[in-house]
Amino acid sequence: xxxxxxxxxxxxxxxxxxxxxxxxxxxxxxxxxxxxxxxxxxxxxxxxxxxxxxxxxxxxxxxxxxxxxxxxxxxxxxxxxxxxxxxxxxxxxxxxxxxxxxxxxxxxxxxxxx
Amino acid sequence: xxxxxxxxxxxxxxxxxxxxxxxxxxxxxxxxxxxxxxxxxxxxxxxxxxxxxxxxxxxxxxxxxxxxxxxxxxxxxxxxxxxxxxxxxxxxxxxxxxxxxxxxxxxxxxxxxxxxx
Numbered sequence: 001x002x003x004x005x006x007x008x009x010x011x012x013x014x015x016x017x018x019x020x021x022x023x024x025x026x027x028x029x030x031x032x033x034x035x036x037x038x039x040x041x042x043x044x045x046x047x048x049x050x051x052x053x054x055x056x057x058x059x060x061x062x063x064x065x066x067x068x069x070x071x072x073x074x075x076x077x078x079x080x081x082x083x084x085x086x087x088x089x090x091x092x093x094x095x096x097x098x099x100x101x102x103x104x105x106x107x108x109x110x111x112x113x114x
Numbered sequence: 115x116x117x118x119x120x121x122x123x124x125x126x127x128x129x130x131x132x133x134x135x136x137x138x139x140x141x142x143x144x145x146x147x148x149x150x151x152x153x154x155x156x157x158x159x160x161x162x163x164x165x166x167x168x169x170x171x172x173x174x175x176x177x178x179x180x181x182x183x184x185x186x187x188x189x190x191x192x193x194x195x196x197x198x199x200x201x202x203x204x205x206x207x208x209x210x211x212x213x214x215x216x217x218x219x220x221x222x223x224x225x226x227x228x229x230x231x
Contacts, residue, residue, distance in 0.1 A: 041224070043204050043222035043224045043225050044157070044204070044222045089157065091157075102220060
């Protein structure tokens with residue numbers, strides 16, 4: 001079965017607030033994680049990634065935190081804007097055959113209220 | 115615009131039809147993928163191509179037939195589909211098969227919304 005999942009299927013926040021989207025994974029051997037954003041009618045778009053030798057990585061208004069002890073990943077969005085409304089997926093890099101593939105979680109729908 | 119283009123954006127087909135989905139990437143990537151996205155399900159990997167060779171068929175029924183004539187183009191040929199095959203079909207590409215470092219992530223197209231009637 002899938003080894004990546006999301007704690008909350010939906011999240012609703014007020015514009016300007018910070019958002020936190022959570023993700024759990026079960027494969028302790030995974031060494032690379034990616035967050036994707038998918039807006040309605042579009043394909044997933046890369047947001048930020050993190051390797052397992054890090055516990056935090058920051059981008060523009062986004063921060064990814066990795067807790068390998070509890071196999072937990074989170075995406076923090078600062079000062080959430082209406083344009084941030086989308087489905088957010090975490091993906092984990094798992095070894096299959098001699099290569100890697102991305103295993104995706106179910107997704108969290110983020111709704112930003114003006 | 116991610117550099118990965120899929121056509122058509124929408125497709126309605128009958129169960130006895132034959133159709134093809136097309137994907138083109140302008141990124142110079144060596145690996146290309148087909149994913150299926152259904153309601154209430156995670157993204158499911160279907161096929162993986164590296165340097166025009168298929169390296170993975172993720173237990174996909176034979177009514178889906180991929181083709182990769184060159185490293186920039188990927189097709190998904192469809193025939194005798196079932197209504198449960200209705201979904202968003204996403205194409206993606208990456209520099210190489212090894213996705214594990216910044217700059218090696220997969221880029222997705224906008225998908226083809228397929229409805230089987």
